[in-house]
Amino acid sequence: MIQAKGYAAHDPASDLVPFTFERREPGPHDVQIEVLYCGICHSDLHQARNDWRNSLYPMVPGHEVIGRVTRVGAHVTRLKPGDFAGVGCMVDSCRTCSSCQADLEQYCLEGPTFTYNCKERDGRTLTFGGYSDVIVAEERFVVHIPPALDLRGAAPLLCAGITTWSPLRHWNVGSGQKVGVIGLGGLGHMGVKFAKALGAHVVMVTTSPAKGADALRLGADEVLVSTDPEAMKRHAGSFHFLLNTIPNGHDLNPYAGLLKVDGVMVLVGALMALEPALYGGSLIGGRKTVAGSCIGGMKETQEMIDFCAKHGITSDVEMIDIAKVNEAYARLLKNDVKYRFVIDMATLKG
Amino acid sequence: MIQAKGYAAHDPASDLVPFTFERREPGPHDVQIEVLYCGICHSDLHQARNDWRNSLYPMVPGHEVIGRVTRVGAHVTRLKPGDFAGVGCMVDSCRTCSSCQADLEQYCLEGPTFTYNCKERDGRTLTFGGYSDVIVAEERFVVHIPPALDLRGAAPLLCAGITTWSPLRHWNVGSGQKVGVIGLGGLGHMGVKFAKALGAHVVMVTTSPAKGADALRLGADEVLVSTDPEAMKRHAGSFHFLLNTIPNGHDLNPYAGLLKVDGVMVLVGALMALEPALYGGSLIGGRKTVAGSCIGGMKETQEMIDFCAKHGITSDVEMIDIAKVNEAYARLLKNDVKYRFVIDMATLKG
Numbered sequence: 001m002i003q004a005k006g007y008a009a010h011d012p013a014s015d016l017v018p019f020t021f022e023r024r025e026p027g028p029h030d031v032q033i034e035v036l037y038c039g040i041c042h043s044d045l046h047q048a049r050n051d052w053r054n055s056l057y058p059m060v061p062g063h064e065v066i067g068r069v070t071r072v073g074a075h076v077t078r079l080k081p082g083d084f085a086g087v088g089c090m091v092d093s094c095r096t097c098s099s100c101q102a103d104l105e106q107y108c109l110e111g112p113t114f115t116y117n118c119k120e121r122d123g124r125t126l127t128f129g130g131y132s133d134v135i136v137a138e139e140r141f142v143v144h145i146p147p148a149l150d151l152r153g154a155a156p157l158l159c160a161g162i163t164t165w166s167p168l169r170h171w172n173v174g175s176g177q178k179v180g181v182i183g184l185g186g187l188g189h190m191g192v193k194f195a196k197a198l199g200a201h202v203v204m205v206t207t208s209p210a211k212g213a214d215a216l217r218l219g220a221d222e223v224l225v226s227t228d229p230e231a232m233k234r235h236a237g238s239f240h241f242l243l244n245t246i247p248n249g250h251d252l253n254p255y256a257g258l259l260k261v262d263g264v265m266v267l268v269g270a271l272m273a274l275e276p277a278l279y280g281g282s283l284i285g286g287r288k289t290v291a292g293s294c295i296g297g298m299k300e301t302q303e304m305i306d307f308c309a310k311h312g313i314t315s316d317v318e319m320i321d322i323a324k325v326n327e328a329y330a331r332l333l334k335n336d337v338k339y340r341f342v343i344d345m346a347t348l349k350g
Numbered sequence: 351m352i353q354a355k356g357y358a359a360h361d362p363a364s365d366l367v368p369f370t371f372e373r374r375e376p377g378p379h380d381v382q383i384e385v386l387y388c389g390i391c392h393s394d395l396h397q398a399r400n401d402w403r404n405s406l407y408p409m410v411p412g413h414e415v416i417g418r419v420t421r422v423g424a425h426v427t428r429l430k431p432g433d434f435a436g437v438g439c440m441v442d443s444c445r446t447c448s449s450c451q452a453d454l455e456q457y458c459l460e461g462p463t464f465t466y467n468c469k470e471r472d473g474r475t476l477t478f479g480g481y482s483d484v485i486v487a488e489e490r491f492v493v494h495i496p497p498a499l500d501l502r503g504a505a506p507l508l509c510a511g512i513t514t515w516s517p518l519r520h521w522n523v524g525s526g527q528k529v530g531v532i533g534l535g536g537l538g539h540m541g542v543k544f545a546k547a548l549g550a551h552v553v554m555v556t557t558s559p560a561k562g563a564d565a566l567r568l569g570a571d572e573v574l575v576s577t578d579p580e581a582m583k584r585h586a587g588s589f590h591f592l593l594n595t596i597p598n599g600h601d602l603n604p605y606a607g608l609l610k611v612d613g614v615m616v617l618v619g620a621l622m623a624l625e626p627a628l629y630g631g632s633l634i635g636g637r638k639t640v641a642g643s644c645i646g647g648m649k650e651t652q653e654m655i656d657f658c659a660k661h662g663i664t665s666d667v668e669m670i671d672i673a674k675v676n677e678a679y680a681r682l683l684k685n686d687v688k689y690r691f692v693i694d695m696a697t698l699k700g
Contacts, residue, residue, distance in 0.1 A: 107611040278624050279624070291633055
């Protein structure tokens, strides 16, 4: 076994604290990675605090992991020691179901093995995430990070990036389209960058006029303040696609009103009840679609990383020492970050 | 002007009564039709009683109209006197918007002109529907009815038929797919017939076990009683497509659970709030789609009619005299019809 160090939550109410644990030695298909950087996703906080009532403790959060490959199993072909590599939200899946065979491991019919707060396929061994100095994962679930990419800003691509990239690609967002990104946070700021790079006319849709200037800086062509009824009326029926990154329950009807005939709104943030309820007429009136999308498959994660390397796209990050992780959580609750905290794992050794 | 006879509602609370009114003389692009049969759609009742708060009186309902062409304008090319013809939910649209140019007149950006309870493009002249002896409409909004088709059973194709046909075609429903039709009424019974004729494995999804035998007779391969939790569990994650014909607000979440990864549920009946609210997780977990669809364009209405003629598909109807229309409405409120009332317009002359 490999001795690992990291930070863990031990119960819903307490801060994360230093934690020592064991990782498996890499098997023939495994990659061992020295973790350099790990992004802080809002879901880390939800799970550390058991907001979703499914937390397993001790919990080492973190699924936006960037590091350097230190060891590979005999059958590993895509990565070698010295390469930069990334691990995202999943570290395993059944490999045999229709979803896995279609490179949609995130929709594995038996459920993917999440990078933390989950059990390995053996049904017993807890998975531990990227708030740690080392991680071991099967090659299929490790992406290659081209050296051209800024490694700090690349960490959030593994979750915030792929979660927004996958629906934009699946629904063929591109030039000639008016695309709205609803909500400017960790997901939304990546959505703006991707939609713009894919050639769309991008509108940031936000409740906060104060976020407008930043949205334009990130690449948005326009800002639509959704609390302004006149502005909402002006944009009614004009969007081909809406990427809805709002993380809480909310009223879908006003956003559905923004869609053109045959327009599509994709939810990537809100798992909970969307209240007040959707009206059937909001969709029926224009053959409109509301769909959901969950992270992305490993193949498209690699495609996204390669696209980012080519186009110089990374997340806007604020680097922190791991000892500040609990402070970062407190600020996250106030949306006080532009747009992602990333832990510099070198601070774990100090 | 043409003198027309029919039945009309004059206020929300009273019965429909005999009514004499005027129609325009056919212009160069118009078709004049002697009405033979007219289906009774549930929306006739809603509008006669002002349930949607948009009723214009006097109102001659009826948008499932079958008749014989008696006169055509000089520029009419697709129809000639003696032909059988149908008029559905629309009699005009702007003709110039992107929807109209895409043969999606039902999504006309300026709003289509509905066959009744609406105003002509002049903004003044009330439209009057098919509970009458004669109707005049522009050729584009009149379909040709092949003589092979049973005319009585063809009437409901103009609304119940196209409303279910259009989404099945738009989402490419066909062989190799497991398709659920939710709700067995006027729309649902056409959905079953079409989905079966298109080659799908068809499951009738109903709250009423009593409807099972009839669903099988109509062509369903299986019946799923949605109030049976065990049965719902057995079918979970197995449907490519769900045609949701429920006309009232309802909980979408259990039905979303029936969909496979990338599965699609299309609403065609419920315009109101869908309560309890949809959970984002119900869609995000498998890249699932909820969409809406409204009747269908005129081009695809003709395609549907031709398909029906080729495959011998019509609606199951109960013929009534027009003097019984108020009784029929009362029975409709109790879902006491299999599956569509059709008025024999010859009874108007008696």
